[in-house]
Amino acid sequence: MATKGTVKGIISNLVIVGVDEPISQNEICYITTNETRLMAEVIKIIGKEVYVQVFESTRGLKVGAEVEFAGHMLEVVLGPGLLSRNLDGLQNDLDKMEGVFLKRGQYTYPLDEETLWEFVPLAKEGDTVTAGDWLGQVDENFQPHKIMVPFKMTGSYTLKSIAPAGRYTVNETIAVVTDEENAELPITMVQRWPVKKSVMAYREKPRPFKLLETGVRVIDTANPIVEGGTGFIPGAFGTGKTVLQHAISKQAEADIVVMAACGERANEVVEIFTEFPHLVDPHTGRKLMERTIIIANTSNMPVAAREASVYTAMTISEYYRSMGLKVLLMADSTSRWAQALREQSNRLEELPGPDAFPMDLSAIISNFYGRAGYVILNNNQTGSITFIGTVSPAGGNLKEPVTENTKKVARCFYALEQERADKKRYPAVNPIDSYSKYLEYPEFEKYISKLISEDWIDHVNEIKTRMQRGKEISEQINILGDDGVPLDYHITFWKSELIDFVLLQQDAFDDVDSVTPIERQKNIMDNIIHLCRMEFKFANFTEVMDYFKKIINLMKQMNYAVFQSEEYHGYEKQLNMLVNERKSA
C-alpha cells in the first residue's frame, strides 16, 4: 500500500503536503488535480509537513488534493533502445507525447516494449556475478549493448540460468540468479537507477590519459581533453558556447554522445533533431543520430525538471560507460541548472550564499563533475564519461559563483572571450587564459608522444609562449605606435597572428575546415613551427604585415582544401615559393 498525504499549502511549484507515515528525503510523489497526476520530489521534511517541488505548473491546484508517494527516489529506466531518442529532463519520450503542446501530467515510457532484440549470452551458468557484470549483449544501432546484473543488486550471486541466443523483448527474463540464501531472482533487459546516486559498478577510477580526439584544433592541439576528462566552456551570450559544443558532439571520437539541453533554446534542439539524422559520424560512417541521446529541458519547460535533466543525462551516461563504451556527455548550460537550484533554495527560504545561489553550490557542482571519469570495470575492460559543460556567467563576468566553483573541479578551461567573438576569431577560445591540466599529466605526455611525436608537448608549449609574447607586443604597439617598436617585434607579433589564424581559428560551418583529424593537426603544427623558427629579412613593418598576410591567406586556403588533394598541394607549392623568397640566408 502506497503512503498517502494531502496538500496543505502551495507557493508556486513548492507544495506542502501533510503525511502521517514515514517518508524519505527525495522520494517521488504524485499529486492528483483535475484528473491529472503531477510528479513531484520531496525536498524538505519538517515533522509531519513534507515540502515537495512539483515538476510542472501547479495552476488550479487546491488544498486537500490527494498525494501518493512512490516509495523511491527519482529514477531512470535503463535498457536497450535509449539511443537516438529525444527525451525530456524526466526521461519521458517526447516523440510519444500527443499533441503540439506539452500536456501537464503526461508521462511516456522511454523504451519500446515490443521491439525484439537479438540477444547473445556472454556469461554461463554457474558463474559468480555482481552488479554491473555482463550477462549478455544485444545489438543497439550497431553498438554492442551489454545486458548487466542490475546496479541495485548489491552482493554476490550465482548465475542459475541464462537465455539462449535469440530474440527477446526488454521485459522478458533473460537470466535467473540466486543469492546467498538460494533465493531466485529473475533479470530482464531493463533496470532502474536513482539519478542522484553515482553508479559504482566498476573496480577502479584511475587518472585519465588517452586523448579524446574532437577535430577542433584549439582543443586537441592546444588544450586537449582526454577520455574520461572534464572541461567547461564559460562565455557571455553569443560568444560561441553552443556552436563549439555542437562541433564537438558531431566530431568527437566517442561511442555514445549524450546531449543535455538544459534551460536553453528550443530551436537549438530542433537543429540537432533536424541535422543529426543526416550527418555522418566521421569515425564510423554511420548516422550521427544513431549514437546520440538528447535530453531536452529547454528554457520554457518546467524549471524544477531542469535540475533533474542533468542527472538523468549523467545516469544514462554511467549506464553506457558500464558497458565498456566511450561516452561523451555535454550539458548546455550548467548555469541554468544552478539557477534552478537557486529558485528552489529561495523558495525554501534557505540562507543564501554568494549571488543568492545555495550555500552548497560548490559541493553540488563538484559532486556532479566527479561522476565523470575513466574506469576499469570488474572484467578489466575500460569505459569512460568525458563531460563538458557550458557556463553562462551573468554579464560575461567570470567572477561569479558558477564559473568559480566549476573552475575548481573541471580540468579543462575553454574561456570564450567577447573581444575575440566580436572580431569573428572563432572559436573565440582565449589562447592565453584557457588551459588543459592534462598537458601536465606524465601519463598523458607518454601517451601523446607515442601517438603523435616525441616533441609534441614541446611544440604545444612553444605555441603558447609565442601567443603570450604576441599579445604583449600588440599592447606595446597600441601605446607606442607601429614605428615605436623595433622591427623584430613586428615579426614576432605576426608569427603569433599566424598561429592564431591558421591553427587556433577554425570555421565550424565549413565542410573541410570544421574537422581536423589529429594527423592533419600534426601537419599544421609542423608547418607553423617551421615558419615560426625561421629568420626573415624585411625593410619595414608594412612589409612584414603584407608578407605574413599572404602566408596566412595561403595556409588558410590549405585548411579549406581536402588534405593532400591536388588543390592542397597547389597552395603548398605557392607557400614554399613565398617562404623561399624571404628566407634570410
Place this chain on the structure above:
Amino acid sequence: MATKAFQKIYTQITQITKATCSLKAREVGYDELATVNGRLAQVVKIIGENITLQVFSGTEGIPTNAEVVFLGKAPTLKVGDQLAGRFFNALGKPIDGGPVPEGKEVEIGGPSVNPVRRKQPSELIATGIAGIDLNNTLVSGQKIPFFADPDQPYNVVMANVALRAKTDKIILGGMGLANDDYLYFKNVFSNAGALDRIVSFVNTAENPPVERLLIPDMALTAAEYFAVEKNEKVLVLLTDMSSYADALSIVSNRMDQIPSKDSMPGSLYSDLAKIYEKAVQFPSGGSITIIAVTTLSGGDITHAVPDNTGYITEGQLYLRRDSDVGKVIIDPFRSLSRLKQLVIGKKTREDHPQVMNAAVRLYADAANAKTKQENGFDLTHYDERALAFAKDYSRHILAIDVNIDTTEMLDKTWNLLSTHFRPEEVNIKHTLIEKYWKEDE
C-alpha cells in the same frame, strides 16, 4: 465583472501589504483570479485556509472589509477572428469602445510547444532595412530584441518592420508605453490601412505597472490562436520588455523575495524565456515571430535585463546614432541574427554571405583607422579610402531610413566596394568577383 449568484463573497481581509492582501477561504485554486472591491487579483500563495492575493492595480485604499470574490479560473482571453483590428488593455478588456469579442475562452500563459513538434525556421522576413536584411537577416519563428537607449526611435523602426514584413497578423504588446507612442502606433497602422490585421494589448505608462505582467501572455495567446488554428504567420511586437522586467522586480520586492543581480528576481531568466520561447515555426506553416525592445540604461548591456535577454533570444539589433552622417543606423558590430545562416545565400542571392562579411570587415578597418586618427597617428592611403567607404556605407546601407529589396542591397554594396577598393582588397571568392565586380563605376 458581475458577481454570479452562487459565488461566495468574503469580507474579512486579515493582512494588507503594498501589493497583496490575505484572507481565509476554502476551495481556492493556485493562480486563480479574484476581485477585491472590483480590482483584479491573483492567488500567489495558499497555506491551509490562508490565501494571499496579488492585487494587480495595487492595494491603495483597500479596506479590511473589502468584498473578495474568487472567479474559479486563471487569467483567460477569448480568442477568435473577432480579435483582429481591436485594442485591449492588459486584462483583455476593449479600450477602443467596441464590443467584447466572442470566442473560445483559453487560459493565457499556456503550455509550451513540444520541441519535437517544431520545425526548423527557414523563411526569410524582408523589412527593406538593409542593416537588418543584409547584415542581420530575420527569419520566421525567430525571437530578437532591439537593444536601444530610451531616446532612440525604436518604436518607429519596429512599426516600419511590422508593416513591411509579409505577415498575416501583427500583435502589439505595449508595456508602460507612453500615451503618445500608443497613439503613434494606432495612427501608423490605421494610415497604412492595416488595422484589420492588427491586434493590440496595451498598458500605458498611466496604467498600474503590475498589470503589464499580463501583456506578453495576452499577446502570445492571441498569436497562438492565429498561428495554430489558422496556420497564419504572426509577428508579435513587445515594447518595452525592460518595463515588463521592472514590474517583475516590483512584485518580487513586495513579496519579500531575495533579489539577485540589479534587484531583479532570481527567476528573471525563466520568466523572460517563457515569453520569448513562444516564438516558433510550426510544421503546418503557422509561425510566431517575436520582435521586442529592451531599453538600456546608459548603454549598459551587462545589466540583468539585457544580459538575460541576450542569453535567451536569437541575436539582437543595436541602434546607434552615427554622427559622421547624422543618421541612426543598425550597428553592424554588435548586432547579430543567429538564424541568418539558415537563409542567406539560400533564399537570397549566392553572393550574400561573402558580400555581407566583406563590407562589415572593411567597415571595421575604417573604425581602426578612426582610432588611429584620434590617437594622432598618420593615416595610410588605405585608411583614407576605408573612411570614405564607411561614410557611404553608413548613409546608403546601414541607415534605418533605407527601404530597398535584398538584391538591390547587394548591388549597392558591390558598387561601394568597387568605388573605394581594389578586388584583391575585399577578400571575396574569385568566382564572385568575376561575376559581380562593377568595373566601370
